[in-house]
Each structure stands twice: as C-alpha cells, then as structure tokens.
Amino acid sequence: METELYLDYNTVIHRLDPRTKLILFLYAFIGLVLYEHPLWMLPIAILILLQTALARAWINLWRLRYLLFLLTVWSLVLWNLFVAGDTPLFLFVSKESLLFSIARTMLVLLMIIAGVNLISTTRNEELVLGLIKFGLPYRVGFALSTSLRLVPTTADSLQTIAQAQRSRGLDLESGNVLERLRKWLPLLIPVFITTIRSTNIFGMALESKGFGARPDRTFYLQTEMHTIDWVLLILGGIITVTAVYLNILGYGSIPGLHRF
Amino acid sequence: MQELAVEIQDLRYRYRGEKVPALKGIDLVINRGEFIVLMGASEAGKSTLVASLNGLIPHYHRGRMKGEVQVLGRNTKDFTVAQMAEIVGLVFQDFEAQLFSTNVELEVAFGPENFAVPREEIARRIDESLAYVGLEAFRHRSPSTLSGGQKQKLAIASVLAMHPQVLAMDEPTTDLDPISKYGIFQITDQLRKRDDITLIVVEHETEEVLHADRIALFDNGELVKVGPTRDILQDVDLLASHSVMPLGIPRFFKSMGFEKADLPLTVEEGLQAFQKAQWRISTEKYEALVAREQEALAHLQEPLIQCHGLTHTYPNGVQALKGIDLEIMKGDMVAIVGQNGSGKTTLAKHFNALLMPTEGEVLVHGEPTEKQGVFKIGQTVGYVFQNPDHQIFSETVFDEVSFSLRIRKMPEKEIKERVEEALVAVGLEGMEDADPFSMTKSGRQRVAVASVLAARPEVLILDEPTTGLDYSEQRGLMDMVRKLNEEGSTIIFVTHHMWVVAEYARRVYVIKDGRIFLQGTTREVFSHEDALKEAFLRPPHFVQFSNRLGKTLLTPEEMLSCMA
Numbered sequence: 001m002e003t004e005l006y007l008d009y010n011t012v013i014h015r016l017d018p019r020t021k022l023i024l025f026l027y028a029f030i031g032l033v034l035y036e037h038p039l040w041m042l043p044i045a046i047l048i049l050l051q052t053a054l055a056r057a058w059i060n061l062w063r064l065r066y067l068l069f070l071l072t073v074w075s076l077v078l079w080n081l082f083v084a085g086d087t088p089l090f091l092f093v094s095k096e097s098l099l100f101s102i103a104r105t106m107l108v109l110l111m112i113i114a115g116v117n118l119i120s121t122t123r124n125e126e127l128v129l130g131l132i133k134f135g136l137p138y139r140v141g142f143a144l145s146t147s148l149r150l151v152p153t154t155a156d157s158l159q160t161i162a163q164a165q166r167s168r169g170l171d172l173e174s175g176n177v178l179e180r181l182r183k184w185l186p187l188l189i190p191v192f193i194t195t196i197r198s199t200n201i202f203g204m205a206l207e208s209k210g211f212g213a214r215p216d217r218t219f220y221l222q223t224e225m226h227t228i229d230w231v232l233l234i235l236g237g238i239i240t241v242t243a244v245y246l247n248i249l250g251y252g253s254i255p256g257l258h259r260f
Numbered sequence: 261m262q263e264l265a266v267e268i269q270d271l272r273y274r275y276r277g278e279k280v281p282a283l284k285g286i287d288l289v290i291n292r293g294e295f296i297v298l299m300g301a302s303e304a305g306k307s308t309l310v311a312s313l314n315g316l317i318p319h320y321h322r323g324r325m326k327g328e329v330q331v332l333g334r335n336t337k338d339f340t341v342a343q344m345a346e347i348v349g350l351v352f353q354d355f356e357a358q359l360f361s362t363n364v365e366l367e368v369a370f371g372p373e374n375f376a377v378p379r380e381e382i383a384r385r386i387d388e389s390l391a392y393v394g395l396e397a398f399r400h401r402s403p404s405t406l407s408g409g410q411k412q413k414l415a416i417a418s419v420l421a422m423h424p425q426v427l428a429m430d431e432p433t434t435d436l437d438p439i440s441k442y443g444i445f446q447i448t449d450q451l452r453k454r455d456d457i458t459l460i461v462v463e464h465e466t467e468e469v470l471h472a473d474r475i476a477l478f479d480n481g482e483l484v485k486v487g488p489t490r491d492i493l494q495d496v497d498l499l500a501s502h503s504v505m506p507l508g509i510p511r512f513f514k515s516m517g518f519e520k521a522d523l524p525l526t527v528e529e530g531l532q533a534f535q536k537a538q539w540r541i542s543t544e545k546y547e548a549l550v551a552r553e554q555e556a557l558a559h560l561q562e563p564l565i566q567c568h569g570l571t572h573t574y575p576n577g578v579q580a581l582k583g584i585d586l587e588i589m590k591g592d593m594v595a596i597v598g599q600n601g602s603g604k605t606t607l608a609k610h611f612n613a614l615l616m617p618t619e620g621e622v623l624v625h626g627e628p629t630e631k632q633g634v635f636k637i638g639q640t641v642g643y644v645f646q647n648p649d650h651q652i653f654s655e656t657v658f659d660e661v662s663f664s665l666r667i668r669k670m671p672e673k674e675i676k677e678r679v680e681e682a683l684v685a686v687g688l689e690g691m692e693d694a695d696p697f698s699m700t701k702s703g704r705q706r707v708a709v710a711s712v713l714a715a716r717p718e719v720l721i722l723d724e725p726t727t728g729l730d731y732s733e734q735r736g737l738m739d740m741v742r743k744l745n746e747e748g749s750t751i752i753f754v755t756h757h758m759w760v761v762a763e764y765a766r767r768v769y770v771i772k773d774g775r776i777f778l779q780g781t782t783r784e785v786f787s788h789e790d791a792l793k794e795a796f797l798r799p800p801h802f803v804q805f806s807n808r809l810g811k812t813l814l815t816p817e818e819m820l821s822c823m824a
Binding site: 002006008090123124125146149152153157160161163164165166167168169170171185187189190194197198199201202203204205206207208209210211212213214216217218219220221222 | 311314315316319320340341342343345346348349350352354356357360361362363365366368369371373374375376377380382383386400401402404418422427537609612614634635638642643645647650651652653663664667668697704711712773818
C-alpha cells in the first residue's frame with residue numbers, strides 16, 4: 001500500500017531547507033487569506049502551482065483528486081449561504097457571493113496544494129527538524145512526526161480489517177444512517193486494539209533505542225540555508241508585504257458584498 | 261574485562277492485573293560472547309525475560325519484580341532503559357512497529373543520534389551496519405517499501421549501529437519465509453564469530469538453532485533445562501513435552517533404536533549414520549505408499565475453484581499476479597507457499613471475491629466471482645485472516661462466532677446450534693461466555709476459525725494459521741483443520757512453515773513473482789529442492805535427508821513404514 005505522500009525525487013524544491021519551505025507556506029497563507037476577490041489571488045496561485053511543477057508533485061494532487069473535487073463543489077455552493085451581495089443571480093446566489101465563493105474555494109484548494117507541495121518534498125524528519133530549529137522542543141517534534149507516521153499505518157490496518165469483516169458478511173453500504181454507524185463497530189474496535197498493541201511495541205522499541213538517553217542529541221540529517229533559500233525568502237517576503245500593503249489600501253475586496 | 265555478560269538471580273515477575281506470575285524464579289548466567297537460544301511454549305516467559313535484560317522490566321511494564329538482573333555489571337534496577345540501551349540491543353518480532361523513520365539511513369542513525377554520537381561517526385556506523393546485513397543498496401529507500409525479511413534486517417542493523425555488547429532478539433524470524441529466515445540466522449552466525457558480542461535469541465524453529473552454543477528451555481515461567489545445544493536437541497521427548505518441535509532426523513533415529521547420545525542432528529550426520537547402520541528403504545513399500553496417495557487424490561474430481569489467466573494489478577500499478585491457471589478440487593487440502601511478497605495472499609483473496617481479477621477469471625462452483633460478490637461467496641468460501649485481532653470485536657465468544665449468522669438473519673435457535681458446533685470443532689466447547697480479548701493468541705486464532713466455520717463454508721481458507729503459535733498449538737490447530745478436511749471441507753492454507761506443509765498438505769502450489777512456479781502433490785514438490793530454493797523455500801531437514809537417500813518421505817513415520 002502506498003499511503004505516503006513524500007516523493008523521493010531530487011528537485012530544486014526538495015533541496016530547499018525545510019525552514020524555507022515552512023516559511024513559504026506561511027507566506028502563501030497570509031498572501032491568500034487577505035483577499036476577497038479571486039483575481040487578486042491569481043498571482044500567488046500561479047506561484048504555488050509553479051512550485052508544484054518544480055517539485056513534480058502533480059501525482060499527489062492526482063491521488064487527492066476526489067477530495068479536491070468534493071471540496072470544490074461543496075465550497076462553491078456553501079459559501080453563498082454565508083454572504084450576500086447586491087446583484088442577485090439565482091436563488092441565494094448573487095454575483096458578489098459567487099465571486100467570494102470562488103475566492104474561498106481557491107483559498108482551500110491552494111492551501112491544500114501548498115501543503116501537498118510541502119509534504120511531497122520534505123521528509124517527516126526534515127519537517128520536524130525544521131520546526132525544532134524554530135525552537136520546538138525535540139520531544140514535541142518527535143511526537144508530531146510519530147502521529148504523522150501513524151496515519152498511513154492505521155489506514156492500512158483499517159483496510160485489512162474491512163476486508164476481514166466483509167468476508168464474514170459485513171455490508172457497510174446498506175441500511176439507514178444509524179444502522180450504518182453501528183456497522184462501523186466491527187471495524188473500529190479491531191483498529192483500536194491493533195493500534196494500541198503496535199504503539200505499545202513502538203514505545204518499547206523507542207526506549208530500547210535510547211530515546212532521551214542524553215539531554216543533547218545529534219541530528220544526522222543536516223539542514224543548511226543556501227543562497228537560493230535566502231533569495232526565495234526575500235522575494236517571498238517582498239511579495240507578501242506588498243500583498244498586505246495593497247490590502248490595507250483597500251484593493252482586492254468585492255464591492256457590494258455583505259458578510260454576516 | 262568481565263567474563264559474565266548476564267547474571268540473573270531468582271528473577272520473579274508478575275504483570276499488573278495478572279494472577280499468574282510470568283516468571284517464577286529464574287537463575288541463569290550467560291557468558292560473554294555466548295550465543296544462547298531461549299525456547300519453549302507460548303507464554304513460557306521468554307519475552308518477559310528478554311524485556312528484563314534492558315530494563316523494560318521493571319521500568320516500562322507495570323508489575324512486581326523480585327530478584328536481580330545484571331548486564332555487564334549494570335543492575336537493571338539502577339539504570340533507565342535508555343541507559344541500558346547503550347549496552348543491550350533489543351530486536352522485536354513485529355518488524356513494522358519498530359521502524360520509525362522514512363528512510364533506511366535515518367532509521368540506522370536513530371539510535372546513535374540519541375547517544376549524541378558525532379555525525380561523522382554515525383555516517384561510518386550507517387555504512388558498517390548496512391553492509392553487515394547486506395542492505396547497502398537500499399540506504400535511500402523508505403522502510404515501508406522493503407520486504408519483510410529486509411525490514412527485519414534493517415531492524416537488526418539499526419540496533420547494531422548502537423554497538424551493543426549484548427544483542428537480544430525476540431522471535432526475529434517468525435513472519436519470514438524460509439530463506440529470509442536463513443538470512444537472519446546467517447547474520448547471527450556472523451555476529452557470533454565477532455567475539456565481543458553476546459547473542460540471546462528467542463526462537464520457535466528448531467532447525468534454525470543448531471549453531472547456538474546453548475539452549476535454555478522454558479515452560480510456564482520456569483527454566484526447565486539449560487545445556488549445550490546438542491544435548492538439548494537430542495532430548496527429543498523433553499522438547500516435545502515443552503511444546504518445542506523436535507527435529508525429524510533424531511526422531512527417526514530414536515524410533516530406530518538409537519541411544520540418546522548417539523542421535524544425529526543434521527542432514528549430513530543423518531546420512532552418515534544411516535549408511536553406517538547399512539539400512540535400506542524398500543522401493544516396493546515406497547512405491548506402494550505413492551500409489552495409495554495417487555489413488556486417494558484421484559477420487560477428488562469435482563473442481564470447486566478455478567482460475568483462468570488470473571492477473572491482478574493493484575491501483576498503484578504493481579502486478580501481483582501474472583496469469584494464474586489452477587483448479588482446486590472439492591475435498592482437497594492445498595498449501596500455497598512462496599516468498600514474502602510473492603503474491604500468495606493476493607491469490608487467496610481472489611478465491612472469496614475480496615479481490616477481483618483485473619484480467620482473466622476466477623470461478624467458484626463454475627460461476628465467476630465477479631457475478632457473485634463477497635457476501636454470497638462468503639457462504640461457500642470462508643476466509644480466516646492471518647491476525648485474529650483484525651476481526652475480533654465482540655465481548656463474548658458467542659457474539660463473535662455468531663456475527664456472520666446474525667448478519668444473515670438466521671433464526672436464534674439455529675444460531676445457537678451452529679455456534680456450539682463450531683466451538684466443538686475448534687476445541688473451545690463451552691467457552692461461549694468467555695472474553696475473546698483475554699484469551700491467548702492461539703485461543704483467539706481458534707475463535708477466528710470458529711467464527712468462519714459457523715457459516716458452514718465448503719471451502720476454508722487460512723492465511724498463515726500457525727504463525728505466532730508454539731509447536732503444540734500449531735499441531736492442535738492443524739489437526740483440527742485436517743479433521744475438517746476428512747469430514748469433507750476443502751482446505752486452502754497459505755504458510756511459511758514447511759513442516760506444516762510436509763505433514764498436512766496433500767497438494768502444493770509454489771508461487772513466485774506472481775506466477776505458479778511449481779505444483780503437484782506435496783511429495784512431488786518437495787522432491788525438487790533446487791527449484792524450491794529459487795522460490796526462496798526449503799523443505800524441512802528431514803525431507804532433505806530423505807531426498808538425499810533417493811526417496812521423498814515427508815515424515816519420520818513415513819520413513820519408518822518404508823524401511824526394508
């Protein structure tokens with residue numbers, strides 16, 4: 001089973017320092033969240049997609065295509081309910097609310113894409129190391145990376161368990177909501193039990209490898225800021241500051257939009 | 261320098277919440293550079309002993325400990341697990357749960373990193389440890405893409421990188437195919453020759469422990485006997501009475517009247533002794549045996565499961581099966597064997613429609629599985645998964661076993677009858693109200709089998725049914741399965757245990773790289789030793805011994821019946 005998103009390539013983006021990638025991710029969020037109007041988000045959107053292209057991470061977006069599609073439909077419709085505009089189109093949709101929905105949908109999708117870019121190009125350990133260099137305690141960082149690691153393992157065992165129960169006649173697709181929920185019990189209990197068992201061994205293995213033996217610890221993995229990291233951080237910084245400034249000046253909003 | 265590696269004095273331990281102690285006063289001294297194997301029944305206390313070597317007991321587990329454990333002069337009570345880890349390395353059975361990293365190199369670095377070993381030295385140790393276990397080529401791969409055998413080798417390498425002076429391994433080869441198993445024991449053998457390391461290994465399989473210096477036999481929390489490997493392995497009756505499989509070769513010679521001290525152990529020794537005694541296998545008797553077997557198989561003529569050009573490609577593009585053609589007859593008992601990752605489980609999952617062919621077809625009772633679906637086929641073909649914990653979820657054995665009957669809305673009275681019948685079949689009669697979660701692994705395995713049997717399937721598929729059980733439990737389970745076969749059920753089992761194949765299967769399919777590599781009666785398949793080796797398999801020592809004598813005899817009893 002391939003449930004890992006990390007892609008073992010050696011692209012420009014892969015070679016960046018994890019700290020750079022974390023900050024670029026933050027920049028992207030700031031640059032996007034300010035604007036109500038989709039057109040104003042376009043430049044940053046293009047930069048994020050450029051990053052995806054450089055990182056050759058399209059494959060991961062393809063793997064997430066159903067999720068992305070569902071979110072798009074969902075978000076395009078729902079945001080219309082939360083805002084109103086002066087130019088009605090049909091039902092509860094106005095020109096302004098539609099634009100706003102598009103912007104919010106772009107925000108969600110682009111943040112996911114930026115996140116996928118980050119995870120596709122940065123190993124679990126690098127990400128944690130980046131956070132530690134920002135001051136996160138090692139133990140917290142390790143706990144974080146362990147929980148990230150648990151996701152694919154749990155997904156795998158859920159799949160096996162679902163097969164085991166289906167072969168005993170469990171049919172998850174029929175019945176009303178309550179009945180279906182009840183049917184999840186035969187899946188969830190074994191998942192829970194096996195996860196507890198394996199985390200117990202995990203804990204033992206961890207201690208047996210001397211986890212926390214010394215107050216200081218070597219990091220075999222090294223992260224280093226190169227010229228390209230600084231160039232990107234400065235460029236990204238300029239773009240983000242400009243975006244914030246333009247936003248303060250009042251650009252990028254949708255006239256005639258009413259938020260509740 | 262100290263001569264003793266491990267000194268255990270009157271070690272007693274009881275886990276919190278358990279009534280019975282896991283260890284009841286163990287005294288054991290292990291010398292520096294020694295290779296000792298711990299054997300014995302399930303729940304005998306072997307794993308508990310291993311966990312007490314690096315201080316997991318008393319520090320990690322909760323319970324009551326008495327007595328002393330000293331490793332290289334460090335008393336485990338006075339040092340933390342992390343401190344003990346500097347001198348004692350521990351490798352666990354479950355190779356999935358002990359790997360933390362996303363990359364082979366980082367996995368090996370993890371231990372030394374914790375001890376603040378300088379970076380250049382870590383780099384050196386990574387090279388050294390990966391070379392030692394033969395994984396140099398994989399250093400940038402993700403551990404999740406490795407095979408089972410490679411994962412376990414990685415786990416060993418990552419412990420070796422900490423330069424432990426004592427290395428303890430708790431059933432390191434349980435989930436591995438015979439050749440991967442052999443690979444792990446070659447590594448231990450190599451390690452043994454490094455005079456500074458002390459090796460302590462828990463192992464079930466007798467054939468693998470021949471290289472050890474001593475064997476310590478445990479049962480029920482007590483150390484039954486400890487002695488030189490030869491002495492213990494020659495004591496055939498002692499081993500069997502403590503749930504350890506005796507080797508076939510000494511068993512045979514014992515039945516032929518050899519004295520205990522003269523019993524040969526290995527294939528070579530066996531051949532010498534056989535020739536020296538000037539014995540002979542009667543060709544007529546052998547041919548009669550083969551003829552009887554052929555005749556019995558000729559009665560099975562009704563095809564129940566058929567595969568035509570079965571190919572399966574997983575969504576990620578991996579082609580797991582590449583054109584399988586086979587026919588399984590009603591009433592047969594078939595073993596599917598092959599290396600880890602050869603496709604045998606994928607194949608078995610097609611028989612009950614859990615997986616559908618991406619090309620070709622699978623017929624059950626002449627009808628394609630695609631038309632029938634899992635729910636319908638589930639009544640004809642029952643599937644017992646490898647790990648019983650992947651299916652048990654009920655509070656009582658009765659609820660667990662009646663699960664699929666309830667789903668099929670059977671009347672309550674019939675459910676009761678069927679549960680009772682299924683529990684009798686697996687040897688758990690009267691256990692309806694027991695809590696399955698508190699049973700032993702073999703108990704849970706039986707509950708899992710019963711819950712499948714209750715649907716009265718015509719075919720029973722068992723995936724690795726004997727993994728993680730001791731010899732008596734393995735025999736008990738397989739005897740039960742054979743009985744079901746004799747009563748008319750068709751049995752298909754996937755396994756790594758070659759002796760189980762030798763003693764229980766009537767027909768064998770060897771799968772290699774998604775294709776059928778060899779097939780035939782068990783006798784035919786086991787006569788092709790060289791071909792099996794290519795598929796990473798090896799017949800049991802006893803069968804190798806008989807092959808060298810020119811006849812393929814599967815058990816000592818068979819050979820006894822064929823002596824001239």
